[in-house]
Amino acid sequence: MEGNVLIVGMGLIGGSLALCIKEEHPHASIIGYDVNHKELRLANTLGVIDEMVQSLEQGAEKADLIIISTPVTQTEKIMKILHNTDLKQGVIITDTGSTKGQIMKAARPLSEKGITFIGGHPMAGSHKSGVSASKKILFENAFYMFTPSDSAGEREMKSLESWLSGTRAKFLIVPPKEHDELTGMISHFPHIIAASLVHQAKDSSEEHPYLRRLAAGGFRDITRIASSNPVMWKDITLQNSQVLKDILEKWKIEMEEVIHMIEERDAEKLFHYFNEAKVFRDELPVLSKGAIPAFYDLYIDVPDYPGIISEVTAYLAEEKISLTNIRILETREDIYGVLVISFQTIEDRERAVVCLKEKTAYDLFID
Numbered sequence: 001m002e003g004n005v006l007i008v009g010m011g012l013i014g015g016s017l018a019l020c021i022k023e024e025h026p027h028a029s030i031i032g033y034d035v036n037h038k039e040l041r042l043a044n045t046l047g048v049i050d051e052m053v054q055s056l057e058q059g060a061e062k063a064d065l066i067i068i069s070t071p072v073t074q075t076e077k078i079m080k081i082l083h084n085t086d087l088k089q090g091v092i093i094t095d096t097g098s099t100k101g102q103i104m105k106a107a108r109p110l111s112e113k114g115i116t117f118i119g120g121h122p123m124a125g126s127h128k129s130g131v132s133a134s135k136k137i138l139f140e141n142a143f144y145m146f147t148p149s150d151s152a153g154e155r156e157m158k159s160l161e162s163w164l165s166g167t168r169a170k171f172l173i174v175p176p177k178e179h180d181e182l183t184g185m186i187s188h189f190p191h192i193i194a195a196s197l198v199h200q201a202k203d204s205s206e207e208h209p210y211l212r213r214l215a216a217g218g219f220r221d222i223t224r225i226a227s228s229n230p231v232m233w234k235d236i237t238l239q240n241s242q243v244l245k246d247i248l249e250k251w252k253i254e255m256e257e258v259i260h261m262i263e264e265r266d267a268e269k270l271f272h273y274f275n276e277a278k279v280f281r282d283e284l285p286v287l288s289k290g291a292i293p294a295f296y297d298l299y300i301d302v303p304d305y306p307g308i309i310s311e312v313t314a315y316l317a318e319e320k321i322s323l324t325n326i327r328i329l330e331t332r333e334d335i336y337g338v339l340v341i342s343f344q345t346i347e348d349r350e351r352a353v354v355c356l357k358e359k360t361a362y363d364l365f366i367d
């Protein structure tokens, strides 16, 4: 496709979408705008965008597609500004916000003016923020949900899907209410729980000074998302407040039931509590992205000596295999340590297995 694409908010998601669009539509011009000038200049320097503008209106007036990728409270404000801006005939406006109900209400004045607004939400991301974390494979195989407004017809939907085809995501249309109930349960609620676990651990770290060093394994897995951008999560929680309130009320009742099982020392009920969760969790698809971000972990049983990480990563670098995360499981007391390397794709992990089998004698595990 050809034309001007304005991306408002040059962070993780805006930057990643810019990379996807650039690759698939090399003749399009990607214009970036961000209130954070440092981030905007960085996007320009990294070549994520072709041009940067100093005001929203300056970019919006010449855009054929406008993607708003800012925290959701800002998105509403930007939609109001766009409503009062002289936009090109046939422009499509979309967003990437994690909530949809309030955004779609804010889209009504645009629709009434005949401007196409299609709500969007790629269900993949990271706890990292900013354009430097953006990558073009972020959305591969993830679901990308759309909530079209009344002004969006089939032609406009097809056009937006073409613009976004480089994401390699699976597009799905959902009503805004259903979107917010779904994401409330599988994305927003877990972020609150992760933050609450970290708060509880922080409180008890005063009493237990070893806590910080011992907080590995399960605690780190379940609290990774507590490192996400607090501005973004404050906004999401406020916009999806009713859904979250209902879920948290149910959670309170469920925790009361767990307390009761513990007080009663009810082994059978406790077993069923954990077992039912395990069965459902084990059945969730793990090889495709979705609510559960698919990072492909490789566990390497390495001896605990200085330089081991650089040795292993050097082998991978020689083969140009990129990794997304690396850590040592620190819970083990014996002399061997388990190095966990995460890859973005299953192919990268397979190549890493072949490479490390050839170059080392370490045991490799995939869970």
Ligand SMILES: NC(=O)c1ccc[n+]([C@@H]2O[C@H](COP(=O)([O-])OP(=O)(O)OC[C@H]3O[C@@H](n4cnc5c(N)ncnc54)[C@H](O)[C@@H]3O)[C@@H](O)[C@H]2O)c1
Pocket: 008, 009, 010, 011, 012, 013, 014, 033, 034, 035, 036, 039, 069, 070, 071, 072, 074, 078, 096, 097, 098, 099, 121, 122, 123, 124, 125, 126, 127, 128, 129, 130, 131, 229, 232, 236
């Ligand atoms: N991070 C994720 O995992 C994820 C995944 C899917 C969707 N989302 C949604 O996408 C949106 C962007 O998230 P992100 O992770 O890219 O955040 P980010 O913090 O990486 O980037 C947001 C950018 O928006 C800019 N910004 C804020 N207010 C602005 C304004 N008024 N005008 C112009 N720029 C402004 C910020 O300076 C920042 O550079 C959010 O609505 C979020 O809910 C996030």
Ligand SMILES: O=C(O)C(=O)C[C@]1(C(=O)O)C=C[C@@H](O)C=C1
Pocket: 097, 098, 122, 123, 124, 125, 126, 127, 128, 186, 187, 188, 225, 228, 290, 291, 292, 293
């Ligand atoms: O992988 C993460 O760090 C994420 O939190 C990604 C995640 C999610 O909860 O699944 C976060 C918010 C978005 O709206 C979509 C995806």
